[in-house]
Amino acid sequence: MSESKLVDLVMLSPNNSGKRKYELTRITPHCTAVNISAKRIGEIFKPKTRNASCNYGIGNDCKVVLVCPEEYRSWCSSSYDNDNRAITIECASLNTHPYEFLPGVYDKLVALCVDICERYGKKKLVWISDKNTALKYKVAPDELLLTVHRWFAAKACPGEWMMTRMKKLADDVTQKLNPGEDTKVYHIIVKGDTLTKLAKKYGTTVDWIKTFNPFITDPKKLQIGWEVRVR
Ligand SMILES: [Zn+2]
Known part of the structure; x- marks a missing residue:
């Protein structure tokens, strides 16, 4: 079972479909829409009746909980297709619009994305704000594509706070993966x-x-x- 070295807690959820059916090509950050710790994220996805999960959770304590192993399809994005392609990451946020992430959670998300990209040999995290363009985008072998839950269901997730930072997330991660290169434009x-x-x-x-x-x-x-x- 794969897991990031950044994992602080392992609280595996029964809510998964086993090994993913498609190659890993995406990362999907979510907002929890509730101010909770990593342990609490693990607890929430533990009961079978919850019918949902994620691969990772980042709590308001900035700890990382592994909920479904990376090679497993989590039940997170309301999309068979996306969940089979993406590592899904629930990020602790406030409970109202714009669902601001708790302090330090964004930085931990950057670190986790960098770690994932490095272990899978990816050099670039890509964000394309237009859903149709993004979902048609042919992800290069050294890239991962960012996607968002709201593209697949009538949800605010990952919230406006994170939506305005998706491009920054892609740039921050890509820059850390290529420290020698100046990606400023x-x-x-x-x-x-x-x-x-x-x-x-x-x-x-x-x-x-x-x-x-x-x-x-x-x-x-x-x-x-x-x-x-x-x-
Ligand atoms: Zn979501």
Whole structure:
């Protein structure tokens, strides 16, 4: 049975379909929508009557619980297809919109994704915000694709807080997998550019562009020729 070296607790759930039917090509982060520890995540998925599970859980204590071995299909994403392809990770979050992850949980998620990618020989974690494009994307042998529960069911999961960080998650993990390479992307401002347009073009957010470029004090006054970091 495979498990990450980051695992603190093993609390195996009976809610799984055994070995996955398809090759591992995805990682699906979820939000628990309740502020709980790793142990509690394990306990919740223990009863058969729960009819659900995940591969890993990250609690509000930033501990990692193994719920289903990595090569097993967990019952997490409301999708036969996705659960057979993905390692699913429940992340402790607050219980209301935007389901902010508890402190340290995002960083542990990055570490767990890096660890998974390294052990499977992956060099890149990919995020494509458009569902149809993402699900049609041919995942390269050295890549894993991020997917989200809301694509497969009428759910908020993984919550708006995480949705606005999916691109960052992909970039943070990819950067850690390729420490020698600079994955930053810059754009030279031309007439008609707005931060909203740039965010859309480069698959990032206005907030991230502002964070990368503290010199932009008034987003309405972009100067032609400025070099702006967009990712
Ligand atoms: Zn979910």
